[in-house]
Amino acid sequence: MPPPCSIDTLVIGAGLAGLSCAHHLDRPFLVVEAADHVGGKAKSEHYEGFTFDVTGHWLHLRDPDMRALALKLCGDEHFMRIRRLSRIWSHGVYTRYPYQANTFGLPPEVIKECVMGAVEADRRRPEAVALEDEPENFADWIRFYFGEGIARHFMIPYNAKLWGVPATEITSRWCQRFVPRPALADIVAGAVGCNEKAMGYNAEFLYPRTGGIQTLAEALADAVGRDHIRLSSPIARVDPVAKVATTADGADIGYRHLVSTMQLPHLIDRLTEVPAAVRAARSKLRGNTVRYLNVGVRGPLGQPDHWIYVPEEKWPFYRVGSFSNANPAMAPEGCAALYIEMADRDTPLDDLRGTIGEGLCAMGLIDDPARILFMHERVIDNAYVIYDFDYHDSRAAILDHLGPIGIQSIGRYGDWNYSSMEDALIDGRRAAEALARTEATR
Protein backbone atom coordinates (compact mmCIF):
# COMPACT_ATOMS: atom_id res chain seq x y z
CA MET A 1 0.00 0.00 0.00
CA PRO A 2 1.41 3.46 -0.86
CA PRO A 3 2.13 5.70 2.15
CA PRO A 4 -0.58 8.24 3.07
CA CYS A 5 1.39 11.06 1.44
CA SER A 6 2.52 10.36 -2.11
CA ILE A 7 3.95 12.75 -4.64
CA ASP A 8 5.21 12.47 -8.20
CA THR A 9 8.57 14.15 -7.54
CA LEU A 10 10.18 14.63 -4.17
CA VAL A 11 12.95 17.22 -3.98
CA ILE A 12 15.19 17.08 -0.93
CA GLY A 13 16.62 20.47 0.00
CA ALA A 14 15.42 24.03 -0.56
CA GLY A 15 18.81 25.47 -1.47
CA LEU A 16 19.23 26.99 -4.92
CA ALA A 17 19.56 23.59 -6.66
CA GLY A 18 16.42 22.14 -5.08
CA LEU A 19 14.39 25.30 -5.61
CA SER A 20 15.54 25.63 -9.21
CA CYS A 21 14.60 22.02 -9.87
CA ALA A 22 11.14 22.61 -8.39
CA HIS A 23 10.76 25.81 -10.40
CA HIS A 24 11.53 24.03 -13.67
CA LEU A 25 9.39 20.93 -13.03
CA ASP A 26 6.26 20.38 -15.07
CA ARG A 27 4.74 17.83 -12.68
CA PRO A 28 3.48 17.67 -9.09
CA PHE A 29 6.26 17.97 -6.56
CA LEU A 30 7.10 18.56 -2.93
CA VAL A 31 10.29 20.15 -1.59
CA VAL A 32 11.36 19.02 1.88
CA GLU A 33 13.95 21.06 3.71
CA ALA A 34 15.77 20.27 6.95
CA ALA A 35 16.26 23.89 8.01
CA ASP A 36 13.56 26.34 9.03
CA HIS A 37 14.34 28.56 6.06
CA VAL A 38 15.07 28.29 2.35
CA GLY A 39 18.40 29.09 0.68
CA GLY A 40 20.83 26.47 1.97
CA LYS A 41 24.29 28.05 1.76
CA ALA A 42 22.72 31.05 0.03
CA LYS A 43 21.27 32.34 3.27
CA SER A 44 21.71 35.63 5.11
CA GLU A 45 21.85 36.46 8.80
CA HIS A 46 20.68 39.72 10.28
CA TYR A 47 22.10 41.16 13.50
CA GLU A 48 21.65 44.65 14.90
CA GLY A 49 21.33 46.24 11.47
CA PHE A 50 24.14 44.15 9.91
CA THR A 51 23.53 41.54 7.22
CA PHE A 52 25.94 38.66 6.70
CA ASP A 53 25.94 35.90 4.10
CA VAL A 54 27.78 32.62 4.57
CA THR A 55 31.06 34.44 3.77
CA GLY A 56 31.13 36.17 0.38
CA HIS A 57 28.26 34.99 -1.82
CA TRP A 58 28.71 37.02 -4.96
CA LEU A 59 26.55 36.18 -7.92
CA HIS A 60 28.35 35.47 -11.19
CA LEU A 61 25.81 34.75 -13.91
CA ARG A 62 27.24 33.68 -17.23
CA ASP A 63 24.39 31.53 -18.49
CA PRO A 64 21.91 33.90 -20.21
CA ASP A 65 18.89 31.86 -19.07
CA MET A 66 19.99 31.85 -15.44
CA ARG A 67 20.73 35.55 -15.58
CA ALA A 68 17.31 36.22 -17.06
CA LEU A 69 15.71 34.00 -14.40
CA ALA A 70 17.42 35.77 -11.49
CA LEU A 71 16.61 39.22 -12.90
CA LYS A 72 13.00 38.24 -13.50
CA LEU A 73 12.53 36.69 -10.07
CA CYS A 74 14.03 39.52 -8.05
CA GLY A 75 13.48 42.38 -10.47
CA ASP A 76 16.29 43.88 -12.53
CA GLU A 77 16.54 46.88 -10.20
CA HIS A 78 17.10 44.63 -7.17
CA PHE A 79 20.65 43.84 -8.29
CA MET A 80 23.70 46.04 -8.14
CA ARG A 81 26.30 45.37 -10.88
CA ILE A 82 29.64 45.39 -9.16
CA ARG A 83 33.12 45.35 -10.60
CA ARG A 84 35.26 43.05 -8.50
CA LEU A 85 37.74 44.77 -6.21
CA SER A 86 39.95 42.10 -4.73
CA ARG A 87 43.60 42.14 -3.90
CA ILE A 88 46.25 40.09 -2.22
CA TRP A 89 47.97 41.22 0.92
CA SER A 90 51.42 39.83 1.66
CA HIS A 91 54.80 41.17 2.75
CA GLY A 92 52.88 44.15 4.10
CA VAL A 93 51.74 45.36 0.67
CA TYR A 94 48.70 44.99 -1.57
CA THR A 95 48.96 43.55 -5.05
CA ARG A 96 46.26 42.96 -7.58
CA TYR A 97 44.47 39.67 -8.22
CA PRO A 98 45.51 37.21 -9.58
CA TYR A 99 48.87 37.11 -7.83
CA GLN A 100 50.57 35.28 -10.67
CA ALA A 101 49.97 38.17 -13.08
CA ASN A 102 50.44 41.07 -10.66
CA THR A 103 53.55 40.82 -8.54
CA PHE A 104 54.40 44.52 -9.06
CA GLY A 105 54.71 46.25 -5.69
CA LEU A 106 56.08 43.25 -3.80
CA PRO A 107 59.66 43.40 -2.46
CA PRO A 108 62.08 43.26 -5.45
CA GLU A 109 63.62 39.93 -4.37
CA VAL A 110 60.15 38.33 -4.27
CA ILE A 111 59.29 39.67 -7.75
CA LYS A 112 62.59 38.39 -9.08
CA GLU A 113 61.98 34.91 -7.63
CA CYS A 114 58.45 34.82 -9.08
CA VAL A 115 59.51 35.97 -12.56
CA MET A 116 62.60 33.76 -12.73
CA GLY A 117 60.53 30.78 -11.60
CA ALA A 118 57.87 31.47 -14.22
CA VAL A 119 60.52 31.84 -16.96
CA GLU A 120 62.11 28.57 -15.90
CA ALA A 121 58.73 26.77 -15.80
CA ASP A 122 57.88 28.15 -19.23
CA ARG A 123 61.21 27.00 -20.63
CA ARG A 124 60.72 23.48 -19.28
CA ARG A 125 57.08 23.09 -20.36
CA PRO A 126 56.26 21.76 -23.83
CA GLU A 127 54.47 24.31 -26.02
CA ALA A 128 51.13 22.53 -26.01
CA VAL A 129 50.11 20.38 -23.07
CA ALA A 130 47.17 18.00 -23.34
CA LEU A 131 44.95 17.88 -20.28
CA GLU A 132 45.93 14.29 -19.54
CA ASP A 133 49.61 15.26 -19.63
CA GLU A 134 49.26 17.90 -16.94
CA PRO A 135 50.74 16.97 -13.54
CA GLU A 136 48.09 15.23 -11.47
CA ASN A 137 49.09 16.52 -8.10
CA PHE A 138 48.06 20.14 -7.48
CA ALA A 139 51.42 21.16 -5.97
CA ASP A 140 53.26 19.86 -9.06
CA TRP A 141 50.66 21.49 -11.32
CA ILE A 142 51.28 24.85 -9.65
CA ARG A 143 55.05 24.57 -10.15
CA PHE A 144 54.54 23.30 -13.71
CA TYR A 145 52.54 26.36 -14.75
CA PHE A 146 53.75 29.14 -12.45
CA GLY A 147 57.21 28.11 -11.29
CA GLU A 148 58.84 27.94 -7.89
CA GLY A 149 58.54 31.58 -6.76
CA ILE A 150 54.80 32.02 -7.31
CA ALA A 151 54.29 28.57 -5.80
CA ARG A 152 56.27 29.41 -2.67
CA HIS A 153 55.00 32.92 -2.07
CA PHE A 154 51.33 32.48 -2.88
CA MET A 155 49.84 29.39 -4.45
CA ILE A 156 51.08 26.70 -2.08
CA PRO A 157 50.58 28.53 1.25
CA TYR A 158 47.28 30.10 0.20
CA ASN A 159 45.79 26.83 -0.96
CA ALA A 160 46.99 24.99 2.15
CA LYS A 161 45.19 27.61 4.27
CA LEU A 162 42.01 27.43 2.20
CA TRP A 163 41.74 23.67 1.83
CA GLY A 164 43.18 22.73 5.20
CA VAL A 165 45.21 19.99 3.51
CA PRO A 166 48.52 20.26 1.64
CA ALA A 167 48.38 20.80 -2.13
CA THR A 168 50.18 17.46 -2.58
CA GLU A 169 47.00 15.67 -1.42
CA ILE A 170 44.83 17.38 -4.03
CA THR A 171 44.54 16.58 -7.71
CA SER A 172 44.90 19.37 -10.22
CA ARG A 173 41.64 18.49 -11.91
CA TRP A 174 39.46 20.80 -9.80
CA CYS A 175 41.26 23.96 -10.71
CA GLN A 176 41.15 24.40 -14.48
CA ARG A 177 38.16 26.70 -14.27
CA PHE A 178 39.11 28.58 -11.14
CA VAL A 179 42.82 29.29 -11.35
CA PRO A 180 43.74 31.88 -13.99
CA ARG A 181 46.77 30.84 -16.04
CA PRO A 182 48.34 33.95 -17.55
CA ALA A 183 50.89 33.68 -20.35
CA LEU A 184 54.53 34.36 -19.47
CA ALA A 185 54.27 37.77 -21.16
CA ASP A 186 51.44 38.70 -18.76
CA ILE A 187 53.44 37.49 -15.77
CA VAL A 188 56.35 39.69 -16.82
CA ALA A 189 54.05 42.64 -17.60
CA GLY A 190 52.42 42.20 -14.18
CA ALA A 191 55.81 42.20 -12.50
CA VAL A 192 56.69 45.60 -13.94
CA GLY A 193 53.24 47.07 -13.35
CA CYS A 194 51.77 47.21 -16.83
CA ASN A 195 49.19 44.46 -16.85
CA GLU A 196 45.78 45.94 -17.47
CA LYS A 197 43.92 42.69 -18.14
CA ALA A 198 41.20 41.65 -15.68
CA MET A 199 41.72 37.93 -15.26
CA GLY A 200 39.78 35.21 -13.56
CA TYR A 201 36.30 33.79 -13.53
CA ASN A 202 34.69 36.49 -11.48
CA ALA A 203 35.67 39.94 -12.73
CA GLU A 204 32.13 41.25 -12.26
CA PHE A 205 29.22 40.15 -10.10
CA LEU A 206 25.67 40.96 -9.14
CA TYR A 207 24.54 41.57 -5.60
CA PRO A 208 21.11 42.33 -4.10
CA ARG A 209 20.49 45.90 -3.00
CA THR A 210 18.79 44.76 0.21
CA GLY A 211 18.50 41.65 2.34
CA GLY A 212 21.64 39.80 1.31
CA ILE A 213 21.96 36.87 -1.06
CA GLN A 214 19.08 34.99 0.55
CA THR A 215 16.68 37.30 -1.29
CA LEU A 216 17.42 35.30 -4.44
CA ALA A 217 16.36 32.05 -2.77
CA GLU A 218 13.31 33.74 -1.24
CA ALA A 219 12.22 35.02 -4.65
CA LEU A 220 12.71 31.56 -6.12
CA ALA A 221 10.70 30.02 -3.27
CA ASP A 222 7.89 32.50 -3.94
CA ALA A 223 7.89 31.49 -7.59
CA VAL A 224 7.88 27.79 -6.66
CA GLY A 225 5.00 28.35 -4.24
CA ARG A 226 5.47 28.16 -0.48
CA ASP A 227 2.71 25.52 -0.21
CA HIS A 228 4.99 23.14 -2.05
CA ILE A 229 7.88 23.59 0.37
CA ARG A 230 7.93 21.83 3.74
CA LEU A 231 10.48 23.41 6.08
CA SER A 232 12.00 21.87 9.24
CA SER A 233 11.55 18.39 7.76
CA PRO A 234 14.90 16.61 7.57
CA ILE A 235 14.80 13.38 5.61
CA ALA A 236 16.17 10.66 7.86
CA ARG A 237 15.70 7.59 5.64
CA VAL A 238 15.19 6.78 1.97
CA ASP A 239 13.97 3.39 0.82
CA PRO A 240 14.72 3.39 -2.91
CA VAL A 241 12.95 0.06 -3.49
CA ALA A 242 9.64 1.02 -1.90
CA LYS A 243 10.25 4.63 -3.06
CA VAL A 244 9.51 6.09 0.31
CA ALA A 245 11.40 8.86 2.11
CA THR A 246 10.87 9.26 5.83
CA THR A 247 11.30 12.48 7.77
CA ALA A 248 13.01 12.62 11.19
CA ASP A 249 9.60 12.79 12.87
CA GLY A 250 8.52 9.59 11.15
CA ALA A 251 6.33 10.87 8.31
CA ASP A 252 6.54 8.71 5.19
CA ILE A 253 6.47 10.38 1.78
CA GLY A 254 6.02 8.14 -1.24
CA TYR A 255 7.50 9.35 -4.51
CA ARG A 256 7.92 8.31 -8.13
CA HIS A 257 11.04 10.40 -8.73
CA LEU A 258 13.59 11.61 -6.23
CA VAL A 259 15.93 14.58 -6.64
CA SER A 260 18.29 15.03 -3.72
CA THR A 261 20.50 18.03 -3.00
CA MET A 262 21.65 16.90 0.42
CA GLN A 263 25.31 16.10 0.87
CA LEU A 264 26.18 12.97 -1.07
CA PRO A 265 27.68 11.07 1.90
CA HIS A 266 24.62 11.95 3.99
CA LEU A 267 22.32 10.60 1.31
CA ILE A 268 24.21 7.30 1.25
CA ASP A 269 23.97 7.13 5.05
CA ARG A 270 20.20 7.45 4.79
CA LEU A 271 19.60 4.79 2.13
CA THR A 272 18.09 1.60 3.50
CA GLU A 273 20.23 -0.65 1.34
CA VAL A 274 23.69 0.15 0.05
CA PRO A 275 26.14 -2.26 -1.62
CA ALA A 276 29.41 -2.64 0.27
CA ALA A 277 31.42 -1.10 -2.59
CA VAL A 278 29.27 2.03 -2.52
CA ARG A 279 29.56 2.28 1.24
CA ALA A 280 33.33 1.97 0.89
CA ALA A 281 33.35 4.70 -1.76
CA ARG A 282 31.27 6.93 0.50
CA SER A 283 33.80 6.57 3.32
CA LYS A 284 36.45 8.02 1.02
CA LEU A 285 34.61 11.26 0.24
CA ARG A 286 36.26 14.14 2.05
CA GLY A 287 35.26 17.72 2.59
CA ASN A 288 36.96 20.48 4.55
CA THR A 289 35.61 22.58 7.38
CA VAL A 290 35.28 26.30 6.87
CA ARG A 291 35.38 28.34 10.04
CA TYR A 292 34.47 31.96 9.52
CA LEU A 293 33.66 35.06 11.49
CA ASN A 294 30.92 37.63 10.98
CA VAL A 295 32.48 40.86 12.12
CA GLY A 296 30.89 44.23 12.77
CA VAL A 297 33.14 47.29 12.79
CA ARG A 298 32.48 50.86 13.89
CA GLY A 299 33.50 53.50 11.36
CA PRO A 300 34.54 53.15 7.75
CA LEU A 301 37.08 50.62 6.45
CA GLY A 302 40.45 51.85 5.27
CA GLN A 303 40.45 49.60 2.19
CA PRO A 304 37.84 49.45 -0.59
CA ASP A 305 38.09 45.73 -1.44
CA HIS A 306 35.27 43.20 -1.59
CA TRP A 307 37.70 40.53 -0.54
CA ILE A 308 41.42 40.23 0.18
CA TYR A 309 43.55 37.08 -0.01
CA VAL A 310 46.05 36.59 2.80
CA PRO A 311 48.57 33.86 1.89
CA GLU A 312 51.14 34.31 4.65
CA GLU A 313 51.16 31.55 7.23
CA LYS A 314 51.66 33.91 10.15
CA TRP A 315 48.08 35.15 9.90
CA PRO A 316 45.35 32.76 11.10
CA PHE A 317 42.97 33.73 8.28
CA TYR A 318 43.22 33.29 4.51
CA ARG A 319 40.62 35.75 3.28
CA VAL A 320 38.92 38.84 4.61
CA GLY A 321 35.93 40.25 2.79
CA SER A 322 33.57 43.13 3.23
CA PHE A 323 29.87 42.95 2.45
CA SER A 324 29.42 46.67 3.06
CA ASN A 325 32.20 47.60 0.61
CA ALA A 326 30.06 45.90 -2.05
CA ASN A 327 26.77 47.20 -0.71
CA PRO A 328 26.70 49.79 2.12
CA ALA A 329 23.19 48.63 3.06
CA MET A 330 24.77 45.52 4.60
CA ALA A 331 25.82 47.52 7.67
CA PRO A 332 24.18 50.28 9.73
CA GLU A 333 25.13 53.84 8.90
CA GLY A 334 28.71 54.54 9.98
CA CYS A 335 29.61 50.84 10.33
CA ALA A 336 31.11 48.10 8.18
CA ALA A 337 30.36 44.36 7.83
CA LEU A 338 33.29 41.99 7.37
CA TYR A 339 33.73 38.25 7.04
CA ILE A 340 36.95 36.52 7.95
CA GLU A 341 37.67 33.02 6.68
CA MET A 342 39.93 31.21 9.09
CA ALA A 343 42.89 29.00 8.24
CA ASP A 344 43.18 28.15 11.92
CA ARG A 345 40.27 25.81 12.43
CA ASP A 346 41.11 24.74 15.99
CA THR A 347 42.36 27.47 18.30
CA PRO A 348 39.56 28.95 20.44
CA LEU A 349 38.43 32.33 19.11
CA ASP A 350 39.25 34.07 22.37
CA ASP A 351 42.91 33.11 21.89
CA LEU A 352 42.90 34.55 18.37
CA ARG A 353 41.12 37.86 18.86
CA GLY A 354 44.37 39.77 19.48
CA THR A 355 46.09 38.45 16.34
CA ILE A 356 42.98 39.03 14.24
CA GLY A 357 42.71 42.65 15.43
CA GLU A 358 46.42 43.13 14.78
CA GLY A 359 46.02 41.66 11.28
CA LEU A 360 43.08 43.92 10.40
CA CYS A 361 45.11 46.92 11.55
CA ALA A 362 48.23 45.80 9.63
CA MET A 363 46.04 45.44 6.53
CA GLY A 364 44.85 49.01 7.00
CA LEU A 365 41.22 47.92 7.26
CA ILE A 366 40.87 49.48 10.70
CA ASP A 367 43.17 51.71 12.74
CA ASP A 368 42.27 50.37 16.17
CA PRO A 369 41.07 46.91 17.27
CA ALA A 370 38.68 48.68 19.67
CA ARG A 371 36.58 49.48 16.59
CA ILE A 372 35.61 45.81 16.32
CA LEU A 373 32.08 45.65 17.70
CA PHE A 374 31.65 41.87 17.59
CA MET A 375 32.99 38.68 16.04
CA HIS A 376 30.53 35.82 15.64
CA GLU A 377 32.00 32.44 14.83
CA ARG A 378 30.36 30.06 12.35
CA VAL A 379 31.39 26.66 11.02
CA ILE A 380 30.43 24.89 7.78
CA ASP A 381 31.12 21.17 7.52
CA ASN A 382 32.15 19.88 4.10
CA ALA A 383 32.19 23.43 2.78
CA TYR A 384 34.61 22.51 -0.01
CA VAL A 385 34.82 18.95 -1.24
CA ILE A 386 38.40 17.78 -1.35
CA TYR A 387 39.59 16.64 -4.75
CA ASP A 388 42.01 14.07 -3.43
CA PHE A 389 43.25 11.05 -5.35
CA ASP A 390 40.22 8.92 -4.37
CA TYR A 391 37.74 11.62 -5.30
CA HIS A 392 36.87 10.78 -8.90
CA ASP A 393 36.50 7.02 -8.55
CA SER A 394 34.59 7.22 -5.27
CA ARG A 395 32.18 9.87 -6.50
CA ALA A 396 31.62 8.02 -9.79
CA ALA A 397 30.94 4.71 -7.99
CA ILE A 398 28.26 6.39 -5.88
CA LEU A 399 26.58 8.34 -8.67
CA ASP A 400 26.61 5.22 -10.89
CA HIS A 401 24.70 3.43 -8.15
CA LEU A 402 22.14 6.18 -7.66
CA GLY A 403 21.10 6.60 -11.31
CA PRO A 404 19.65 3.11 -11.79
CA ILE A 405 17.73 3.28 -8.47
CA GLY A 406 16.02 6.43 -9.69
CA ILE A 407 17.78 9.08 -7.63
CA GLN A 408 19.23 12.23 -9.12
CA SER A 409 21.73 13.69 -6.67
CA ILE A 410 22.47 17.27 -7.70
CA GLY A 411 23.83 20.62 -6.57
CA ARG A 412 27.20 21.48 -5.08
CA TYR A 413 26.91 18.84 -2.37
CA GLY A 414 24.60 16.33 -4.05
CA ASP A 415 26.94 16.11 -7.01
CA TRP A 416 29.89 16.55 -4.65
CA ASN A 417 31.85 19.18 -6.50
CA TYR A 418 33.23 22.70 -6.37
CA SER A 419 30.56 24.85 -7.94
CA SER A 420 28.72 28.13 -7.70
CA MET A 421 25.22 29.38 -7.10
CA GLU A 422 24.71 29.63 -10.82
CA ASP A 423 25.78 26.01 -11.21
CA ALA A 424 23.22 25.04 -8.55
CA LEU A 425 20.49 26.81 -10.52
CA ILE A 426 21.62 25.08 -13.72
CA ASP A 427 21.76 21.68 -11.99
CA GLY A 428 18.18 22.09 -10.82
CA ARG A 429 16.98 22.96 -14.30
CA ARG A 430 18.89 20.03 -15.77
CA ALA A 431 17.34 17.58 -13.30
CA ALA A 432 13.85 18.82 -14.16
CA GLU A 433 14.60 18.48 -17.87
CA ALA A 434 15.89 14.94 -17.36
CA LEU A 435 12.62 14.00 -15.67
CA ALA A 436 10.60 15.55 -18.49
CA ARG A 437 12.60 13.45 -20.99
CA THR A 438 12.08 10.27 -18.95
CA GLU A 439 8.32 10.78 -18.98
CA ALA A 440 8.25 11.66 -22.67
CA THR A 441 9.93 8.37 -23.59
CA ARG A 442 7.65 6.22 -21.42
Ligand SMILES: Cc1cc2nc3c(=O)[nH]c(=O)nc-3n(C[C@H](O)[C@H](O)[C@H](O)COP(=O)(O)OP(=O)(O)OC[C@H]3O[C@@H](n4cnc5c(N)ncnc54)[C@H](O)[C@@H]3O)c2cc1C
Ligand atom coordinates in the same frame (compact mmCIF):
# COMPACT_ATOMS: atom_id res chain seq x y z
C1 LIG B 1 32.22 29.39 1.96
C2 LIG B 1 31.47 29.40 0.66
C3 LIG B 1 31.50 30.52 -0.15
C4 LIG B 1 30.82 30.51 -1.37
N1 LIG B 1 30.84 31.63 -2.15
C5 LIG B 1 30.16 31.64 -3.32
C6 LIG B 1 30.15 32.80 -4.16
O1 LIG B 1 30.73 33.84 -3.84
N2 LIG B 1 29.46 32.73 -5.34
C7 LIG B 1 28.79 31.60 -5.73
O2 LIG B 1 28.18 31.61 -6.80
N3 LIG B 1 28.79 30.50 -4.97
C8 LIG B 1 29.44 30.49 -3.78
N4 LIG B 1 29.43 29.37 -2.99
C9 LIG B 1 28.74 28.17 -3.50
C10 LIG B 1 27.24 28.20 -3.24
O3 LIG B 1 26.97 28.40 -1.88
C11 LIG B 1 26.67 26.86 -3.64
O4 LIG B 1 27.11 26.47 -4.91
C12 LIG B 1 25.14 26.81 -3.67
O5 LIG B 1 24.56 27.62 -2.68
C13 LIG B 1 24.76 25.36 -3.51
O6 LIG B 1 23.38 25.20 -3.51
P1 LIG B 1 22.77 23.75 -3.33
O7 LIG B 1 21.31 23.90 -3.38
O8 LIG B 1 23.43 22.82 -4.28
O9 LIG B 1 23.27 23.27 -1.87
P2 LIG B 1 22.85 23.84 -0.45
O10 LIG B 1 22.80 25.30 -0.48
O11 LIG B 1 23.75 23.19 0.53
O12 LIG B 1 21.36 23.30 -0.26
C14 LIG B 1 21.07 22.00 0.14
C15 LIG B 1 19.85 22.04 1.04
O13 LIG B 1 19.53 20.71 1.43
C16 LIG B 1 19.12 20.74 2.77
N5 LIG B 1 19.28 19.40 3.35
C17 LIG B 1 20.42 18.77 3.66
N6 LIG B 1 20.17 17.56 4.19
C18 LIG B 1 18.83 17.44 4.20
C19 LIG B 1 17.95 16.41 4.64
N7 LIG B 1 18.41 15.27 5.18
N8 LIG B 1 16.63 16.59 4.51
C20 LIG B 1 16.14 17.74 3.96
N9 LIG B 1 16.93 18.75 3.56
C21 LIG B 1 18.25 18.59 3.67
C22 LIG B 1 20.05 21.78 3.41
O14 LIG B 1 19.52 22.26 4.64
C23 LIG B 1 20.10 22.83 2.33
O15 LIG B 1 19.10 23.80 2.48
C24 LIG B 1 30.11 29.35 -1.77
C25 LIG B 1 30.06 28.23 -0.95
C26 LIG B 1 30.74 28.25 0.26
C27 LIG B 1 30.69 27.03 1.14
